Amino acid sequence: MTSIPHDTPGEPDPLRALGLEQLRRRTSMKWRTYPEDVLPLWVAEMDVPLAGPVVRAVTDALTLGDTGYPAGTAYAEALAAFAAVRWKWDGLDVRRTAIVPDVMLGVVEMIKLVTGPGDPVIVNPPVYPPFFQFVTHMDRRVVEAPLGADLRIDLAALEEVFRQATTGSGRAAFLLCSPHNPTGTVHTAAELASVAARAERYGVRVVADEIHAPLVAPGVPFVPYLSVPGAGRGLSLMSASKGWNLAGLKAAVAVAGPEAAADLDRLPEEVGHGPSHIGVIAHTAALREGTGWLDALLAGLQANRTLLTGLLAEHLPAIRPQPAEATFLAWLDCRALGLGDDPAQVFLDRGRVALSSGLPFGTGGAGHVRLNLATSPEILTEGVRRMAAALMTHL
Secondary structure, eight states: OOOOOOOOSSOOOGGGSOOHHHHTTOOSHHHHSSOTTSEEOOSSOOSOOOOHHHHHHHHHHHHHTOOSOOOSSHHHHHHHHHHHHHSOOOOOOGGGEEEESSHHHHHHHHHHHHOOTTOEEEEOSSOOTHHHHHHHHTTOEEEEOOOOTTSSOOHHHHHHHHHHHTSSSOOEEEEEESSOTTTOOOOOHHHHHHHHHHHHHHTEEEEEEOTTGGGBOTTOOOOOGGGSTTOTTOEEEEOSHHHHTOTTSOOEEEEEOGGGHHHHHTSOGGGGGSSOHHHHHHHHHHHHHOHHHHHHHHHHHHHHHHHHHHHHHHHOTTOOOOOOSBSSEEEEEOGGGTOOSOHHHHHHHHHOEEOEESGGGOTTOTTEEEEEOOSOHHHHHHHHHHHHHHHHHHO
């Protein structure tokens, strides 16, 4: 497997590179949804400059006028090389991949391949809200198998849902979020193997959203779903989008397990026309040459997790965060504050800080908020200060 060129060690923390004035010049969703007096710590955009290799690759393509339609397997090859080095997984076969517009549209296409209208799609709430929206809009039926009290997959409950979902029609899919959004839980190899065994037992097809895979905390191993025993009929969606802040440069890779290759072969040709060619170039450069930048980001995120824990202990001790093992998100249980089912609305109205409401995340979301850690320590500190001020105003 080809090795990945690494950036120069000791790159600066990208989370400390941009000030609030620079960030407010951005025109993306994070910075344009709310008025300027609101501090946005909600949607999954990072407050970082792009990695140098990504900027160079995109600039070179624009200079050359290389802005046509995507082609080739460079993105999948870069992902396979990254997986081999980063996750010690050499099972990503480029021949069993396809380029798709982005992870969620890829999820939709994978579910279409293995289920039909009206079939159940199982999710583990609290979970990324588009799981509910996209599944419902494609005429499938969402079935919940909530996480356990420890915010990990409740395997016994999942098995019972698998059993019920496949009684009668027999066809069902399990939409696995790995690492889990919003909790930041990283599923272990044993947990994933147990999921695979249960899926095989009941004939449930697993579709894994692994978009946050590059964003695991230092010392925490990420285990690709397709790498565990029994996952050969699984399908996975991966991307450099979250790891390198490339949401506006659309591209993702669908990966099939060995026994799902025939399913992926049925993917309509027009799906491959949806990704951005510039997006493919950017994601490929990130995976091949942006690992030094990623490591600096991961160190900054870990520092911000520690900072947040201290800030909450000082200013909002009733919120006890469960340390996330991955993502740049923090899932905060605010129920002890007495702010009702939607504390994010109180923090917005009274503190002028925007957080993601827990309600759209499904069962287990009421009384919670999701906070985006991918910002500077100064902005994070101000965000918690505003949350505390909102609480004082509410009392």
